[in-house]
Amino acid sequence: MALFSNNSLRIDALPSLVEEEFEGLPLRYRTLRAAVYAIVMLLVFAGLGVLIWFEWKEVQTLRWGVRLVTGASIAFGLLWAIEEIKGFPLRGVLVREHDLSYRSGFFKRETVTVPFNRIQHSEIAQGPVARAFQVCTLKLYTAGNSGANLRVPGMDVERAKRLRQQLDERVSHA
Amino acid sequence: MNESATPSPEEIPQPLAVHFPARRQHPTGVFQYIVKYTWMFIRGFWPILAGAAVSDNIRAYGEWISLAVLVISCLSAVFQYWKFTFQITEDALVIRRGVLERERITIAFERIQVVNLEQSIWQRAFGVMSVKVDTAGTAGAEVEIAALKVEDAKALKVVLSSGRLQVESDHEGLDSMAHGEQLISLSWSRLFKIGLTQNHLRNALIAFGSIIALAEPLEGLMTGWLSNVPSYTWVVLKFLWVLMIPLIAIGVVVVGMLVSLIGAVLRYYNLQVRAQSEGLELSGGLFKKFEFKIPLHKVQMLEGSSSVLQRVVGFETFRIHQARAQTDDAQGAVSLAIPGLESDHANRLNAMLFPPFAGESEVIRPHKLMLIRMLVFRAAVVVPVLIWGETWMQLAAFVWGVWLAVAGVNQYRGVELMTSEEQLCMRTGWLRQKHLRTELRKAQRVVLTESWLMRRRGLAHARVYTAAGPVVVRFIPKKTAMQLRDLVLYQAESTNRPWM
Incomplete structure (x- = not known):
């Protein structure tokens, strides 16, 4: 039996999560997000345009309502664009020896960290669009809460698979 | 019917059935199933029932409909009972059930979080109990054996919660249950x-x-x-x-x-909490008796709460949280509440579940921004009434607003997180005070969130998720939050002790 020791912990000396070390997601994923953005905005404005074109008489009487809706759509589009443009470089994964972290969001930045020895099972999901861009979503499940506890969308398929293999080895060793 | 009743031989792995063959429940389980199915029918066909209340035509067939419902639920109850078997193997509880769709559920002993015995008043007349087994799997995965003879149920509980099969253990198990140290026993005055x-x-x-x-x-x-x-x-x-x-x-x-x-x-009624070598045991109840048992290392979180009235008497209610899929009590999550704990009892329970706060402990308080945001949100509700309401509404809104402000300030003052190297204790509340205590190594994941406004002030929310739910600390300095994250991760990753 190893000699028992109970040294006091120096909080400053603990390994700490460094924000600069996060690795970004593949640029293909940025293209995908941009495409989604473009399609949604196109649909919104096309819908607005069609409504205004065909209901021109109503538009004359409801002038303020129309302006409000148009303004709201533009504001929404702008905010979303800022979120995507500023937020994408922040999106990233950090794999350390014992845990995995995922950071995302510009307006609301969130960093989730899951220790490897708490993972119950993992999952790689890929829809048809994601397949076209060769990215996938890595999902990690921990105990006690329904739903995926860590979702990393837009991961490179090869990288996700390698990571998952490492995870499985670790879990089977534990 | 007898033909279909005997389980086909290839379905039962023979070597495992040496000590404990697959068994059915006590026959009174049929009654429970009848009640359950009738209730299911009533809930499923309530439009017809509502129609019956209105339409004379349907009412004319009322007797036939209710007879049909009764017959169907009786039949399905009998079939369900007949097809439900459970078996104890070396390391797992195996349940086979289902009439049209056969199901085989294997629950490893080590995955069982809580074993819960319940006895309603009519079950007592027959000397039977129901056994509920909660695993921390997906929602609704808990398994219930509806009726078992009392001594069988108790023996089963001992086997399930001790995590191993002891062939000769039945009597020893019952003895040790009686011998466990009595932590709390509620008297009538209490x-x-x-x-x-x-x-x-x-x-x-x-x-x-x-x-x-x-x-x-x-x-x-x-x-x-x-x-x-x-x-x-x-x-x-x-x-x-x-x-x-x-x-x-x-x-x-x-x-x-x-x-x-x-x-x-x-x-x-007659609530008793006993401490045993393997865990905590709770029992009580007047008409509907219950017996909970949880191994100590499966306790994820301890929650204490007290209202003003309770603090006057010196009472606190404790809730023991184990790992579970549902965090909501209303959706069938089992949680163990122990009311009326005086401080010495509370201390004893605390000491049993957690080692004392070791090393230097640190107190973390939220930033003022939390109070400001709370007051702004509350004002947003009250102010419109103050401006546009009638006189009596304005008066009421004023009183309400003052109350909200006072409550907000006091609630803000009540928030406090205490951490040591191994544990944390989060206090919240003003009139109704609450505290959550957990060991850092039980953390499942750590989430830091910062909004755009908070980032400019260098603040962040920290959430430490355990298998029984999160501990949320809002509006703390980001540096502190990151230190907390580092500490929690270190504790969770460096330990080899079982956490679930």
Whole structure:
């Protein structure tokens, strides 16, 4: 039996999560997000345009309502664009020896960290669009809460698979 | 029917069935299934029932319909009972069930979080109990064995919660259960106090709600009775209604207290908490008896709460949280509540579940921004009424606003996180105070969130998720939050001790 020791912990000396070390997601994923953005905005404005074109008489009487809706759509589009443009470089994964972290969001930045020895099972999901861009979503499940506890969308398929293999080895060793 | 009843031989792995063959439940389980299925039918076909209340045509067939429902539920109950078998193998509980769709559930002993025995009053007449097994799997995965003879149920519980199969253990198990150190035992006077310190207002509201719901069918009777009341009473009432207000208030308080008392007696009658080598055991209940058992290392979180009334008497209610898929009690999550703990008891329970706070402990307080945001949100509700409301509404809104502000300041003052190297204790609340205590190594994941506004002030929210739910600390300096994250991750990743 190893000699028992109970040294006091120096909080400053603990390994700490460094924000600069996060690795970004593949640029293909940025293209995908941009495409989604473009399609949604196109649909919104096309819908607005069609409504205004065909209901021109109503538009004359409801002038303020129309302006409000148009303004709201533009504001929404702008905010979303800022979120995507500023937020994408922040999106990233950090794999350390014992845990995995995922950071995302510009307006609301969130960093989730899951220790490897708490993972119950993992999952790689890929829809048809994601397949076209060769990215996938890595999902990690921990105990006690329904739903995926860590979702990393837009991961490179090869990288996700390698990571998952490492995870499985670790879990089977534990 | 006998043909289909014998399970086909290839379905049962023979070597495992040496000590304990696959068994059925006690026959009274059929009654429970009948009740369950009838209830399911009523809930499933309530449009027909509603139609029956309106349409004479359907009502004409009422007897036939109810007979059919009864026959169907009886038949399905019998089949369900016949097809439900359970078996104990070396390291798992195996349940086979389902009539049309056969299901085989294997629950490894080590995955079992809580074993819960329940006995309703009519089950007591037959000497049977139901056994509920909760694993921390996906929602609704908990398994219930509806009826078992009391001694079988208790033996099963010992096997399931000790995590191993002991062939000769039945009697030893029962003995050790009786011998476990008694931590808490509720006397009548204590029970009375618990009843008096419940949330009367809520209970009174529930009571009045159910009275109103019940009164609806009696409406015809009521109007008949009201028409007999001499008309001058209404005239008198018209002038004396001011006098009625205190009367009604007293009535509400009395009803609320009565309901609380009755509820407390029903739920906590003869409540006992025992400490054993393998874990904590709770038992109690008047009509519906229960017995919980949880191994110590499976306790994820300890929650203590106390209202103003309870603090006056010196009581605290503790709740033991284990890993679970549902965090909501209403959706069938099992949680173990221990009411009426005086401080010495609370300390003993704490000492049993957690090592004492070791090393230097640090106190973390939220930033003022939390108070500001709380006040802004509350003002946003009150101010519109203050501006546009009528005079009496303005008055009420003013009083309400002052109350909200005072409550906000005090609630903000009540938030405090204490961390040591291995544990954390989060305090919240003002009138109703709450604290959560957990060991850092039980963390499942750590989440830091910062909004755009908070980032400019260098603040962040930290959430430490355990398998029983999160501990949330909001508006703390980001540096502190990151240190907390590092510490929690270090504890969770460096330990080899079992956490679930």
